[in-house]
Amino acid sequence: MATESDGEEDTAGKLTGSQHLEVDDDLREMAKKAAWSVSSCKPGNGVLALRDDNLDTYWQSDGAQPHLVNIQFQKKVKLQLLVLYVDFKLDESYTPSKISIRAGDGFHNLKEIKTVEFKKPVGWVHIPLSGTDPRETFIHTFMLQLAVLSNHLNGRDTHVRQIKIYGPRPNPVPHQPFHFISKEFITYSTLK
Amino acid sequence: METLMVDRVQSSLRLFMYRNALFLCERLCAEFPSELNLQLLATCYLRNNQAYCAYHILKGSKMPQSRYLFAISCFQMNLLREAETALCPANEPNAEVPNGAAGHYLLGLIYRYTGRRTCAVDHFMQALAIDPLLWAAYEELCILGAAEEASECFNDAAAFRVQQQQLSESSSQNLTIGTECQSLPSSMALGSGDTSPRHSKQLHANNTRETLSHPHGTVMVAGHPPIGGPSNISQYYTPPAVTQLSGVAPPPLCRNAQLYLNAIGGDGYTKSNVNAVIQAPRRKFVDEGKLRKVSGRLFSDSGTRRSTRLSGEAAANTNSNASQLGGNGANHFSAKSLGGLSSSSSKTNSAVLRSVTLRRGQSWANENFDEDNTVTTSSMSALADGKCLEQDKMGCGISAHDSRLASGIREFLGLLRTLGEGYRLSCLYRSQEALEVYLRLSQHQFNTGWVLSQVGKAHFELVDYFEADRFFDLARRVSPYTLEGMDIYSTVLYHLEEEMKLSYLAQELISVDRLSPQAWCAMGNCYSLQKDHETAVKNFQRAVHVDSRFAYAHTLCGHEYVALEDFENGIKCYQSALQVDERHYNAWYGLGVVYLRQEKFEFAEHHFRKAFHINPCSSVLMCYLGMALHSLKRDEEALEIMEKAISADKKNPLPMYQKANILSSLERFDEALKELEQLKEYAPRESSVYALMGKIYKRLNVHEKAMFYFGIALDLKPPAADVATIKSAMEKLYLPDELEDTL
Numbered sequence: 001m002a003t004e005s006d007g008e009e010d011t012a013g014k015l016t017g018s019q020h021l022e023v024d025d026d027l028r029e030m031a032k033k034a035a036w037s038v039s040s041c042k043p044g045n046g047v048l049a050l051r052d053d054n055l056d057t058y059w060q061s062d063g064a065q066p067h068l069v070n071i072q073f074q075k076k077v078k079l080q081l082l083v084l085y086v087d088f089k090l091d092e093s094y095t096p097s098k099i100s101i102r103a104g105d106g107f108h109n110l111k112e113i114k115t116v117e118f119k120k121p122v123g124w125v126h127i128p129l130s131g132t133d134p135r136e137t138f139i140h141t142f143m144l145q146l147a148v149l150s151n152h153l154n155g156r157d158t159h160v161r162q163i164k165i166y167g168p169r170p171n172p173v174p175h176q177p178f179h180f181i182s183k184e185f186i187t188y189s190t191l192k
Numbered sequence: 193m194e195t196l197m198v199d200r201v202q203s204s205l206r207l208f209m210y211r212n213a214l215f216l217c218e219r220l221c222a223e224f225p226s227e228l229n230l231q232l233l234a235t236c237y238l239r240n241n242q243a244y245c246a247y248h249i250l251k252g253s254k255m256p257q258s259r260y261l262f263a264i265s266c267f268q269m270n271l272l273r274e275a276e277t278a279l280c281p282a283n284e285p286n287a288e289v290p291n292g293a294a295g296h297y298l299l300g301l302i303y304r305y306t307g308r309r310t311c312a313v314d315h316f317m318q319a320l321a322i323d324p325l326l327w328a329a330y331e332e333l334c335i336l337g338a339a340e341e342a343s344e345c346f347n348d349a350a351a352f353r354v355q356q357q358q359l360s361e362s363s364s365q366n367l368t369i370g371t372e373c374q375s376l377p378s379s380m381a382l383g384s385g386d387t388s389p390r391h392s393k394q395l396h397a398n399n400t401r402e403t404l405s406h407p408h409g410t411v412m413v414a415g416h417p418p419i420g421g422p423s424n425i426s427q428y429y430t431p432p433a434v435t436q437l438s439g440v441a442p443p444p445l446c447r448n449a450q451l452y453l454n455a456i457g458g459d460g461y462t463k464s465n466v467n468a469v470i471q472a473p474r475r476k477f478v479d480e481g482k483l484r485k486v487s488g489r490l491f492s493d494s495g496t497r498r499s500t501r502l503s504g505e506a507a508a509n510t511n512s513n514a515s516q517l518g519g520n521g522a523n524h525f526s527a528k529s530l531g532g533l534s535s536s537s538s539k540t541n542s543a544v545l546r547s548v549t550l551r552r553g554q555s556w557a558n559e560n561f562d563e564d565n566t567v568t569t570s571s572m573s574a575l576a577d578g579k580c581l582e583q584d585k586m587g588c589g590i591s592a593h594d595s596r597l598a599s600g601i602r603e604f605l606g607l608l609r610t611l612g613e614g615y616r617l618s619c620l621y622r623s624q625e626a627l628e629v630y631l632r633l634s635q636h637q638f639n640t641g642w643v644l645s646q647v648g649k650a651h652f653e654l655v656d657y658f659e660a661d662r663f664f665d666l667a668r669r670v671s672p673y674t675l676e677g678m679d680i681y682s683t684v685l686y687h688l689e690e691e692m693k694l695s696y697l698a699q700e701l702i703s704v705d706r707l708s709p710q711a712w713c714a715m716g717n718c719y720s721l722q723k724d725h726e727t728a729v730k731n732f733q734r735a736v737h738v739d740s741r742f743a744y745a746h747t748l749c750g751h752e753y754v755a756l757e758d759f760e761n762g763i764k765c766y767q768s769a770l771q772v773d774e775r776h777y778n779a780w781y782g783l784g785v786v787y788l789r790q791e792k793f794e795f796a797e798h799h800f801r802k803a804f805h806i807n808p809c810s811s812v813l814m815c816y817l818g819m820a821l822h823s824l825k826r827d828e829e830a831l832e833i834m835e836k837a838i839s840a841d842k843k844n845p846l847p848m849y850q851k852a853n854i855l856s857s858l859e860r861f862d863e864a865l866k867e868l869e870q871l872k873e874y875a876p877r878e879s880s881v882y883a884l885m886g887k888i889y890k891r892l893n894v895h896e897k898a899m900f901y902f903g904i905a906l907d908l909k910p911p912a913a914d915v916a917t918i919k920s921a922m923e924k925l926y927l928p929d930e931l932e933d934t935l
Contacts, residue, residue, distance in 0.1 A: 192751060
């Protein structure tokens with residue numbers, strides 16, 4: 001799960017970002033299976049910058065708020081964690097301050113599942129997608145939308161340097177009700 | 193001048209000075225264009241890893257040796273059809289395969305890689321029939337699953353054949369056969385029409401380099417009278433005197449023979465002089481042959497020769513060599529010997545021969561101390577001896593040498609028998625039996641890289657990863673640069689989750705040979721263990737690129753694609769693996785898993801069954817087959833297979849768990865719980881066991897127990913997905929029954 005340690009939240013419950021990207025071993029990145037799009041961008045700072053594993057390149061929006069990042073999957077997937085890299089020191093007024101996360105089957109029925117606020121974040125911001133209900137560790141959806149509602153210092157456009165999205169790993173042994181965790185089981189559970 | 197040039201080229205080749213050899217050889221071919229010289233040039237190119245050059249110069253050549261070399265070049269360039277046509281011309285269905293055993297072996301490989309299994313098996317069998325010591329052919333037969341028991345192949349009849357070959361060879365080839373042979377072959381080849389192909393074929397292969405390097409080494413089989421005498425295998429025919437020169441000498445059956453052999457030993461290896469010899473091609477042989485038929489009288493001459501042999505290196509006589517080559521065998525093998533190249537068969541043969549001859553050599557040495565040195569070219573004696581030998585063999589008592597040869601051969605065959613049986617059993621996945629066979633080896637044979645790797649592999653197949661690790665580790669200690677089997681070792685370390693050891697292994701293998709598929713497989717496994725499947729794919733693809741005939745690289749690549757849920761590419765990889773090796777059960781298993789995931793249950797069952805058919809001892813395969821059957825709702829069969837799996841390997845908990853799962857789906861809850869209780873003892877920290885128990889109790893409405901077991905399951909910290917499922921189940925426990933859903 002997300003490490004919501006001191007590095008990440010300040011006293012008011014707003015996220016500040018941490019140095020390191022810390023993700024549990026039982027999660028894996030889902031982004032490769034998705035189609036990414038943005039509501040607007042400045043030429044040269046498009047959606048690819050969000051996925052290039054390069055923290056120096058960024059996506060810059062170029063239009064009215066809210067700025068949107070759409071992530072669409074071919075089939076319903078389980079998603080657990082969203083991680084953004086933003087940097088107030090470099091981007092100042094371009095840094096997002098309020099973000100809304102929506103999920104649904106498509107553009108027509110997106111529903112907000114979470115809203116987070118940032119306070120001068122520098123680094124990776126981990127946003128778990130579960131609700132307070134422990135049964136809902138994942139969201140099961142076709143599409144995720146990230147909406148930047150406002151920026152720091154009332155900036156119009158926004159910079160986001162990287163986005164990663166995580167879901168649970170599938171069970172290596174197909175059609176099992178539960179995962180195997182002990183050495184004895186795992187050794188015999190697959191052939192290579 | 194030609195002789196001189198040929199000699200220099202051959203000595204350069206022997207000393208691995210390929211640039212020199214190539215340059216001089218090109219001058220030679222320009223100055224004295226002939227097919228023999230062309231063959232020599234092709235040999236230089238092949239040694240220098242320039243198969244394409246050899247291909248171009250030999251294209252269209254008709255001589256057997258040229259065809260063989262051409263086929264080798266084609267094979268290395270992956271032009272299998274052309275290689276096949278070269279060895280078996282379409283318009284000459286009855287033409288003999290060049291180089292006998294080596295040729296058949298190469299043909300077998302070609303058929304194997306073009307998917308014609310029966311033909312391949314046929315040719316490998318033929319190769320073994322010609323040369324029982326051709327281990328590589330037996331190995332291929334094992335891989336194809338078509339090998340007979342080792343005791344059938346490496347038996348007394350085989351020993352007899354080998355013995356005959358040895359004897360005939362020693363007389364003829366000895367030295368010349370070595371690289372020198374090039375010129376010889378031409379003469380030989382032209383003449384051939386001999387009846388007795390096989391033995392000679394075998395010979396040459398060995399003759400070449402091996403002979404040269406080894407004073408005693410020449411052992412070729414040759415043995416058929418050039419004069420067109422009957423070439424019965426039973427008739428043991430010693431090739432013309434040439435062999436006298438080499439120290440090797442065939443085993444004398446009687447004193448005469450001994451002398452003869454010694455003589456042969458003499459200038460044997462005059463490498464350089466072969467040319468001269470060659471120059472006096474067949475004709476000389478023929479003459480000599482006739483002469484040879486003279487009986488033991490010649491032995492007196494051989495006395496002197498013996499000393500020459502002893503002084504081995506004295507390589508003075510080309511003549512004898514030449515004549516010898518002229519012998520029937522020569523025809524066949526001279527050409528062939530050129531072709532010797534790196535065919536493994538030749539190596540094995542020569543090695544064998546070498547050991548045998550050494551033994552003989554020793555005995556002679558003891559006996560012939562005081563002879564003076566005279567090198568004589570008496571091929572005649574050789575021949576005569578041969579004849580004598582053969583008669584003696586049948587008739588008179590076996591001399592010490594002969595018996596030494598015989599016992600040497602028997603010993604060697606015995607060794608090959610054990611190794612062969614062990615390898616055959618491992619290829620049939622009867623690993624327990626294979627292990628027992630390997631244990632029969634002597635200490636020093638057992639503690640070699642190859643054997644230890646095989647033992648490690650056998651343990652791997654038995655899913656005993658700890659023992660496998662131990663043996664592979666030993667293998668690495670004994671021969672740190674061995675690559676064979678290291679891909680399996682990396683998988684063993686993967687299963688044991690030994691990250692450090694695995695990355696260390698991978699690094700070492702890469703530093704030993706960056707162009708070996710095993711090194712990249714190990715690297716790939718490293719990344720796979722860290723769940724970085726994309727990089728793992730890249731590494732496995734590199735392994736495939738380096739050697740596309742390495743089935744395991746394809747399979748491992750397939751596994752990674754499946755982990756990335758890219759089923760299309762996964763299937764492609766598994767199919768490539770199966771194209772290389774139909775008996776690679778891991779690929780069948782991989783396909784089964786893909787179809788299971790895609791819910792194509794009939795396909796899944798089919799593929800698991802195929803894998804199971806190949807490896808009937810694997811409890812993991814049985815388990816998966818059972819799972820597929822369960823998905824097809826054929827639960828009775830599924831349970832049967834699970835029982836089989838449970839009894840096959842007591843240490844494997846999966847079948848018991850699956851059995852419980854199936855029973856619970858059949859609502860046989862009490863039996864299911866019984867299994868799970870047993871499992872609890874075996875793997876007390878496995879949350880899925882408790883979770884399943886909780887699920888069952890929930891179905892039985894025994895809420896307290898359900899909660900209790902769900903609680904334990906959660907305490908063991910399963911992954912988040914399970915936590916969600918379990919918690920959700922727990923919540924529903926206190927809800928009215930009608931709200932029961934998924935769980």
